[in-house]
Amino acid sequence: MAGTSAGLPLAAGRGCGAANPPSAVSERAPGNWPSPAAAGGPPVSARVESADEAARVARAHWELGGAGLLLGRAPDEPLADVEPLIEEALLAARSGSITGQAVTPFVLSYLHRESGGRTLRANKDLIAQNARLAGEIAVAG
DSSP, rough: OTTTTOEEOOOOEEETTTTSSSSSSSBBTTTSSOOOOOOOBBBBBBEESHHHHHHHHHHHHHTTTEEEEOOOOSSOOOGGGGGGHOOOOOOOHHHHTTGGGGHHHHHHHHHHTTTTTTHHHHHHHHHHHHHOOOOOHHHHH
């Protein structure tokens, strides 16, 4: 897979809940998903090593009547030092009585400001990397 790290987390199931997503680079979902964790996210239910393998797994899953799949990929340049900022942002949100749908934009804005824009650049890069990976899987399928 050009431009992607080996090993993609993969989660499958009806509705594909976030409890046990798949992973592409480790035995865990990328960090900060669904909550901050310095060692990465929750354990993944499966792991694939290429776009071709992801396409084969997806095809088999759907042929067996499965509903959803979630493929996760870590950013090429992880921001391990952002974990403390996430904790600070969540604490600030709680202190400011920010709840519900307002939490995510608040946290993202906080991270952007406190990281000097690094988190916004990383998120934009990750969007492009995910789009590239999705294209590779679509072509392989």
